[in-house]
Amino acid sequence: MGRQPCCDKIGLKRGPWTIEEDHKLMNFILNNGIQCWRLVPKLAGLMRCGKSCRLRWINYLRPDLKRGALTEAEEDMIIKLHSQLGNRWSKIAGHFPGRTDNEIKNHWNTRIKKKLKFLGIDPLTHKPIEEINNDEIKQQVSEEINEKVMPEKTLEYTQEQQNSTSSSSINESNLEMFQNSHTLDMYYPGVEDPFQNWIASPIHNWDLFDYLQDNFL
DNA sequence: AAAAGTCACAACCGCCGGCTA
DNA sequence: TTAGCCGGCGGTTGTGACTTT
Numbered sequence: 001m002g003r004q005p006c007c008d009k010i011g012l013k014r015g016p017w018t019i020e021e022d023h024k025l026m027n028f029i030l031n032n033g034i035q036c037w038r039l040v041p042k043l044a045g046l047m048r049c050g051k052s053c054r055l056r057w058i059n060y061l062r063p064d065l066k067r068g069a070l071t072e073a074e075e076d077m078i079i080k081l082h083s084q085l086g087n088r089w090s091k092i093a094g095h096f097p098g099r100t101d102n103e104i105k106n107h108w109n110t111r112i113k114k115k116l117k118f119l120g121i122d123p124l125t126h127k128p129i130e131e132i133n134n135d136e137i138k139q140q141v142s143e144e145i146n147e148k149v150m151p152e153k154t155l156e157y158t159q160e161q162q163n164s165t166s167s168s169s170i171n172e173s174n175l176e177m178f179q180n181s182h183t184l185d186m187y188y189p190g191v192e193d194p195f196q197n198w199i200a201s202p203i204h205n206w207d208l209f210d211y212l213q214d215n216f217l
Numbered sequence: 218a219a220a221a222g223t224c225a226c227a228a229c230c231g232c233c234g235g236c237t238a
Numbered sequence: 239t240t241a242g243c244c245g246g247c248g249g250t251t252g253t254g255a256c257t258t259t
Contacts, residue, residue, distance in 0.1 A: 014229075056227090059227075059228085060227080087249085089247075105249085110224070
């Protein structure tokens, strides 16, 4: 017969992790390391399944995680790697020490896909959308991006679009517009430094690790 | 001021290949 | 040999924060 199941799922806690659970998991792993995820929750005193503990550690608690928004250079690298590897997020994440596959996947789905569509590039094939020859969809995408991602540019772009006669000039103007406005402020308007805000939040305070070492280790 | 809509991301689900009892 | 677990992966969903109406 095979091994024992990793968890029976009965009576196990689900949903967002509490600070107390994070403390327990961190404390256990930093003291004992990881031998078997199935045993981690039991030994750490957590009502979670091993899989959930593994995910929490890898995506959130690992001390070597790189925090903060992905840079433009990182985004460009992700796009390049995605064109070669497709949706192999773990392979892509392997090129970014301290970044997780989940983080890169989320960033792709929420930001980069929109960025590529805005530039007239199909995020699946990495080919120009005009090659797909569907101007109607392209029009919808441009409108959607202007409204949702760059609302301050909507009027300006609409006027440009009306003046434009060639479909390729839409992409060129998009590219220029994007290059001129692609700053952190575009995504986090009014926030001086979202990374610093994130660090300063009580849940994400990395003084926690010093605290843990001082008080638990 | 409150309801509705939107967004970002943490967490879960289910599948797969490799491993093991 | 093989049934079934483990760890890893990618897709999807849930939820809290924020924005718009």
